[in-house]
Amino acid sequence: GQQLNQSPQSMFIQEGEDVSMNCTSSSIFNTWLWYKQDPGEGPVLLIALYKAGELTSNGRLTAQFGITRKDSFLNISASIPSDVGIYFCAGHARANSKLTFGKGITLSVRP
């Protein structure tokens, strides 16, 4: 079946640093989504990408839909302590009735 790969499982950065996360697949997706989950809460949609090559920003967050449709990245600039959490990617292939989720990357930000 379709799988989304996110690695590493955890990332540790210093406050103020930029960080980039990748999500890759062996299958093509028509939509890429990035979610953030805080402890004890539900995933919150950060950015949705609907077109290959699309680059979209949401504040300090920027995400891109890869040209091959098999990957996406999320960049966080000038990190702050509240960026701590789990970042999930998700993809949707047009033929499917479901989303495919990555297992997430846990981000820690040292003050």
Next chain:
Amino acid sequence: DADVTQTPRNRITKTGKRIMLECSQTKGHDRMYWYRQDPGLGLRLIYYSFDVKDINKGEISDGYSVSRQAQAKFSLSLESAIPNQTALYFCATGEHTDTQYFGPGTRLTVL
């Protein structure tokens, strides 16, 4: 007010008990989903519904049932809870399959 609400937020129950988790949304979306989240396994789809008369099994539906009482309400039931159903449960909604919005989750513990 939150667009997607889940009740209860936390529940502890005993093996063999019947449990119902409820989800309500004010987003006016036709599509609703139930997921469970376990450490290391990510989000897995239990059931989904594309409208009031439509119910579909997800990848892990055994031991669960659902009811779509109205466009805005989608309930998940565990007829006879067992310890390996201890998990975080999330409801999600969407106008289309490719973009989903999650509720805050229910933490269920089965003793």
